[in-house]
Amino acid sequence: MPRWILLGLIAIAAVPAFAAGIGLKAGLWEIHLVKQVVDGRDASAQIAASLEHMKEVMANLPPDQRERMEALLKQSGVTQGNNGGVRLCVSPEMAQRDAPLIDREGRCQPASVTKHGGTTEFQFSCTTNGVTMSGKGQAVMLGNVIKTHTEVSTRSADGATHETQNDSEMTYLGADCGDVKPPASPSRP
Numbered sequence: 675m676p677r678w679i680l681l682g683l684i685a686i687a688a689v690p691a692f693a694a695g696i697g698l699k700a701g702l703w704e705i706h707l708v709k710q711v712v713d714g715r716d717a718s719a720q721i722a723a724s725l726e727h728m729k730e731v732m733a734n735l736p737p738d739q740r741e742r743m744e745a746l747l748k749q750s751g752v753t754q755g756n757n758g759g760v761r762l763c764v765s766p767e768m769a770q771r772d773a774p775l776i777d778r779e780g781r782c783q784p785a786s787v788t789k790h791g792g793t794t795e796f797q798f799s800c801t802t803n804g805v806t807m808s809g810k811g812q813a814v815m816l817g818n819v820i821k822t823h824t825e826v827s828t829r830s831a832d833g834a835t836h837e838t839q840n841d842s843e844m845t846y847l848g849a850d851c852g853d854v855k856p857p858a859s860p861s862r863p
Contacts, residue, residue: 698820700769701849706759708821708841753854763851792816804831818846 709718732740744753753761787796792815799808809826822842829835 698764698769698844699818699846699849700764700766702847702851702854703762703764703844704759704847705762705842705844708843709839710841711839713836713838761847761854763854763856765856768856805829820844 707718707721709716710721711717732743735743787794789795794813794815795811797810800806806829807826809824811822811824813820813822820843822840822844824838824840826838826840827835828838
């Protein structure tokens with residue numbers, strides 16, 4: 675799989691992290707990647723195809739292997755949703771955050787966060803595990819839907835750089851997460 679498609683798949687999983695603290699309600703959310711541009715190339719169609727391929731691979735796994743894979747995903751707080759989306763359970767603690775969470779360990783916090791009504795804007799720049807990330811984002815809450823746009827520049831320890839722009843949409847499905855568990859809470863710096 676090309677590296678930029680892998681980056682896109684990772685970005686889908688990261689969407690909730692950027693969106694935390696912008697008015698999320700505790701409960702089950704479904705996230706859809708609307709558009710993703712990686713290094714100037716629209717990768718949306720390729721990412722959708724890769725997600726569909728992963729879905730087919732999962733369906734064709736022997737039942738015991740499929741159960742293990744699904745359990746690993748659930749352990750991360752993410753399950754497969756409808757139409758290429760992923761589902762995330764937001765805990766009450768996640769819903770109460772005042773700022774977007776940039777990395778799962780909580781070491782990288784936004785440099786600035788401003789809120790105007792249902793719109794939250796944030797900027798960040800930090801280095802975690804040899805990877806430097808900087809960027810900005812905007813999340814707009816429209817009832818039970820949050821539309822998020824992020825622009826991120828990433829530089830790995832080996833000097834490789836990538837520019838990514840994401841547009842995503844999160845839809846609130848209800849207070850009951852069913853068997854989807856929230857991701858582990860990040861530790862504080």
